[in-house]
Amino acid sequence: MNDEELLRYSRQILLPRIGVEGQQMLADAHVLIVGAGGLGSPLAMYLAAAGIGRLSIADHDQVELSNLQRQILHSTADIGRAKTASAADRLAAINPHCRVTPIERAADAAMLESELRDVDLVCDASDNFETRFAINAACKARAIPLVSGAAIRWEGQISIFTGKADAPCYQCLYPADGHEDGNCTSNGVIAPLVGIIGAMQALEAIKLIRAVGTSLEGRLLLFDAMTSQWRELRFSQDPECPICHPSATRSTS
Numbered sequence: 369m370n371d372e373e374l375l376r377y378s379r380q381i382l383l384p385r386i387g388v389e390g391q392q393m394l395a396d397a398h399v400l401i402v403g404a405g406g407l408g409s410p411l412a413m414y415l416a417a418a419g420i421g422r423l424s425i426a427d428h429d430q431v432e433l434s435n436l437q438r439q440i441l442h443s444t445a446d447i448g449r450a451k452t453a454s455a456a457d458r459l460a461a462i463n464p465h466c467r468v469t470p471i472e473r474a475a476d477a478a479m480l481e482s483e484l485r486d487v488d489l490v491c492d493a494s495d496n497f498e499t500r501f502a503i504n505a506a507c508k509a510r511a512i513p514l515v516s517g518a519a520i521r522w523e524g525q526i527s528i529f530t531g532k533a534d535a536p537c538y539q540c541l542y543p544a545d546g547h548e549d550g551n552c553t554s555n556g557v558i559a560p561l562v563g564i565i566g567a568m569q570a571l572e573a574i575k576l577i578r579a580v581g582t583s584l585e586g587r588l589l590l591f592d593a594m595t596s597q598w599r600e601l602r603f604s605q606d607p608e609c610p611i612c613h614p615s616a617t618r619s620t621s
Contacts, residue, residue, distance in 0.1 A: 395465075409440045421466065477506065535585055
């Protein structure tokens with residue numbers, strides 16, 4: 369790192385669990401963020417500002433007026449632009465040392481197969497279960513850590529899935545069969561909530577890359593914005609999960 373970078377990250381380098389070595393680990397990391405919306409905005413901005421060396425951002429949508437209430441990566445002037453292009457410009461303004469790769473396509477199996485080849489960590493900031501399940505399956509298959517966040521109405525949640533063979537995955541927590549979908553388009557969301565969860569995702573991503581702190585593996589944090597209270601639920605691997613145990617057959621009644 370040069371003198372400008374040492375000064376830029378000085379408040380972070382001062383931390384005993386970061387230091388110059390940890391800051392270099394962040395600079396060497398490649399993180400894929402799926403979703404450049406409400407969660408992806410604060411998530412990407414904090415990771416770029418913190419010194420993540422490379423960010424790939426996947427989103428196939430364009431900026432709309434209704435996005436601006438919570439998607440702080442984008443401005444009124446960006447309406448009609450691809451969210452990934454708007455995000456790349458904003459992140460370059462925050463930190464020119466962060467290399468941003470826009471991926472203007474949906475996160476389906478083919479896209480994930482291509483983009484996960486040299487990724488160290490994935491952050492799921494999507495807003496639908498189909499995408500979340502696809503990301504989970506791809507990360508589990510490659511043992512890539514996944515930081516998962518969600519926010520709707522006045523409730524948010526965050527957890528981590530390490531991809532280890534004996535660790536639970538997202539589908540252990542939320543079985544794919546019969547789950548009712550929902551997103552902020554049809555249910556609404558209070559703006560600062562996505563900031564809270566997105567910032568938490570950035571924090572957990574940094575901890576994972578630096579290998580410090582207590583992991584959220586096997587723990588789901590739930591935030592109720594109406595009461596400003598956090599709850600924690602613990603969960604383990606589902607022996608009938610088709611992602612963790614492909615040969616297993618989920619029992620039906």
